[in-house]
Amino acid sequence: MSWSAFWLASFVVAFLAFSLISLxxxxxxxxxxxxxxxxxxxxxxxxxx
Amino acid sequence: xxxxxxVSPFSWLDGAxxxxxxxxxxxxxxxxxxxxxxxxxxxxASRGMGLYVGAASLLxxxxxxxxxxxxxxxxxxxxxxxxxxxxxxxxxxxLVGRTGFVxxxxxEMEILTVPEYFEKRYGRSVRVLAGLLMAVGGSLNxxxxxxxxxxxxxxxxxxxxxxLGWTMAVLLLVALAYTAIGGMVSLIVTNxxxxxxxxxxxxxxxxxxxxxxxxxxxxxxxxxxxxxxGFDPVADLGTGFILWQVLLxxxxxxxWQSVAMRTFSTRDAAVGRRMFTLTGFLFLGRALIPxxxxxxxxxxxxxxxxxxxxxxxxxxxxxxxRLDARLGETFRGDxxxxxxESALPQVDLLERLAREEASRTPEAFRFVxxxxxxxxxxxxxAMPWMLAATLxxxxxxxxxxxxxxxxxxxxxxxxxxxxxxxxxxxxGPLLSSRGAAVLSGDEGSATPAGPSGLVPSQALGMTDRAxxxxxxxTVVALTVFIMIWSxxxxxPGPAYFYLQVTANLFMAPTLIAVVGGLYWRRAxxxxxxxxxxxxxxxxxxxxxxxxxxxxxxxxxxxxxxAVAGFVAGSILFPRHPLRDPQEGPx
Numbered sequence: 001m002s003w004s005a006f007w008l009a010s011f012v013v014a015f016l017a018f019s020l021i022s023l024x025x026x027x028x029x030x031x032x033x034x035x036x037x038x039x040x041x042x043x044x045x046x047x048x049x
Numbered sequence: 050x051x052x053x054x055x056v057s058p059f060s061w062l063d064g065a066x067x068x069x070x071x072x073x074x075x076x077x078x079x080x081x082x083x084x085x086x087x088x089x090x091x092x093x094a095s096r097g098m099g100l101y102v103g104a105a106s107l108l109x110x111x112x113x114x115x116x117x118x119x120x121x122x123x124x125x126x127x128x129x130x131x132x133x134x135x136x137x138x139x140x141x142x143x144l145v146g147r148t149g150f151v152x153x154x155x156x157e158m159e160i161l162t163v164p165e166y167f168e169k170r171y172g173r174s175v176r177v178l179a180g181l182l183m184a185v186g187g188s189l190n191x192x193x194x195x196x197x198x199x200x201x202x203x204x205x206x207x208x209x210x211x212x213l214g215w216t217m218a219v220l221l222l223v224a225l226a227y228t229a230i231g232g233m234v235s236l237i238v239t240n241x242x243x244x245x246x247x248x249x250x251x252x253x254x255x256x257x258x259x260x261x262x263x264x265x266x267x268x269x270x271x272x273x274x275x276x277x278x279g280f281d282p283v284a285d286l287g288t289g290f291i292l293w294q295v296l297l298x299x300x301x302x303x304x305w306q307s308v309a310m311r312t313f314s315t316r317d318a319a320v321g322r323r324m325f326t327l328t329g330f331l332f333l334g335r336a337l338i339p340x341x342x343x344x345x346x347x348x349x350x351x352x353x354x355x356x357x358x359x360x361x362x363x364x365x366x367x368x369x370x371r372l373d374a375r376l377g378e379t380f381r382g383d384x385x386x387x388x389x390e391s392a393l394p395q396v397d398l399l400e401r402l403a404r405e406e407a408s409r410t411p412e413a414f415r416f417v418x419x420x421x422x423x424x425x426x427x428x429x430x431a432m433p434w435m436l437a438a439t440l441x442x443x444x445x446x447x448x449x450x451x452x453x454x455x456x457x458x459x460x461x462x463x464x465x466x467x468x469x470x471x472x473x474x475x476x477g478p479l480l481s482s483r484g485a486a487v488l489s490g491d492e493g494s495a496t497p498a499g500p501s502g503l504v505p506s507q508a509l510g511m512t513d514r515a516x517x518x519x520x521x522x523t524v525v526a527l528t529v530f531i532m533i534w535s536x537x538x539x540x541p542g543p544a545y546f547y548l549q550v551t552a553n554l555f556m557a558p559t560l561i562a563v564v565g566g567l568y569w570r571r572a573x574x575x576x577x578x579x580x581x582x583x584x585x586x587x588x589x590x591x592x593x594x595x596x597x598x599x600x601x602x603x604x605x606x607x608x609x610x611a612v613a614g615f616v617a618g619s620i621l622f623p624r625h626p627l628r629d630p631q632e633g634p635x
Binding site for chain 1: 081084098099100101102104105129132135136234237238241244245248251252255264268277280281327330331333334335336337338341
């Protein structure tokens with residue numbers, strides 16, 4: 001495999017992985033932020049009571 | 050006839066998209082303030098961060114406009130060889146993610162900053178010394194971000210020079226506002242939104258590059274411009290540089306404060322490890338994608354250029370001198386107007402002639418160096434100029450929103466990271482003189498004992514509320530410093546080297562002292578102190594011109610001397626069984 005083909009393959013992997021994982025983050029991130037808020041709220045209530 | 054100047058098509062629509070994205074970020078960041086009650090909420094979001102927002106937060110913090118610029122510059126000057134750094138980053142992330150090297154142990158200790166570990170392991174003086182070096186190196190590192198990023202904004206938006214300072218000030222203030230108010234909770238939420246903008250902008254720019262230039266032209270430009278060296282990283286960059294990058298990335302992924310804070314913020318050590326595995330591929334993209342933009346910019350301007358003409362003169366050296374003088378008259382103007390197709394062939398010609406002549410006349414070496422410096426300057430601005438020349442109105446606004454999101458999230462993450470060090474590891478310990486006894490008193494809001502059974506040492510003498518206030522004040526002070534520094538400081542050379550030297554000031558000794566502390570029972574405070582002193586001095590030696598150290602040699606030397614100092618200090622001055630802290634390897 002030549003250097004040129006190797007770098008092309010690396011770039012394709014990098015670009016596809018970046019795009020797919022970003023999509024995954026955009027979709028799954030919302031639920032995680034809701035969970036974080038719920039946990040912080042719960043802790044605040046626990047400390048307040 | 051000189052080439053026409055590039056005029057950015059930036060319009061009110063683009064401006065509106067960018068401003069709206071900023072307003073939305075600020076609004077979201079400030080709204081989450083109600084969730085912040087304690088210092089732990091503020092610095093590590095009560096350790097409730099999940100996998101996907103963790104990855105988004107980590108990447109948003111470590112990607113700013115400056116990252117895109119220096120990575121593109123690296124691709125421009127080194128071609129595809131630069132890609133090796135991205136592959137090394139992926140390998141390091143996967144290694145850390147799979148093995149949990151350092152991060153699992155630090156996460157389980159439930160600390161807030163890396164130097165906090167040093168107090169537990171080596172004592173307070175090491176904590177303060179490490180904190181001081183980190184604060185100085187980190188703040189100086191952050192201090193040039195606005196200088197570089199202002200150049201990007203000037204090119205892409207066409208904002209006149211007199212408004213650039215104000216523009217950067219507004220960006221810093223937006224980051225300051227929600228960081229000071231909401232801390233890590235604000236950061237996690239805004240980082241998520243910013244990541245979506247950043248990722249969209251990155252994908253758009255990549256597709257535009259491939260459509261405008263094409264992969265074949267990029268390969269052709271590197272071949273024509275650099276030959277085999279543009280593809281073979283060992284021949285181009287050398288094994289010394291590659292070794293140093295491996296060490297540097299291991300340190301960055303484990304003990305660099307803004308990265309470590311994300312580890313400390315995860316729900317548990319397992320989520321931290323999975324976050325690194327997932328982020329490894331994002332870090333691969335963080336390197337390779339902007340490097341490819343830099344190569345595309347090289348192909349873009351190289352394809353538009355005409356061959357430079359060799360000036361008439363009696364001797365080869367005189368021809369070189371005349372060419373250099375001609376460049377001296379036109380280079381700055383060409384760079385500021387985007388006429389890179391004029392400047393690039395002349396700089397290339399100067400470098401080629403000077404290299405050929407240097408074997409006969411050593412005096413020609415200075416022209417080789419001058420050509421390389423100018424090529425670096427072109428490389429820094431080539432990518433923004435290509436974007437200004439190719440992106441249409443509307444898309445430019447979307448890309449700018451992505452770039453601004455990347456930048457503000459970096460400022461916010463670094464403000465919190467470095468101010469946490471300043472407040473918790475320098476000012477806090479120095480201010481506290483009342484000792485641990487206060488914790489058993491009536492100051493009930495002080496942080497309770499961690500899982501190790503030890504009271505977090507930074508709590509000594511200060512209530513949780515006081516530490517939170519101190520950290521917020523430090524965030525503000527740091528922002529003021531960055532604003533002033535970016536106004537008064539002028540970069541002496543390439544940004545990449547400045548960034549490496551300031552980071553090197555503490556990276557090697559920090560990782561060595563952490564690894565030694567965690568895994569070597571005989572590691573002592575004297576060893577850690579010696580590692581910090583020698584590691585920092587070697588990095589500073591790079592700034593002494595008479596020593597003629599290149600950046601990779603200075604970097605590797607810093608690691609070697611820090612290891613030597615750590616081992617020698619620990620063996621010669623071992624831990625005192627009664628006086629020294631007891632938290633060692635288990």
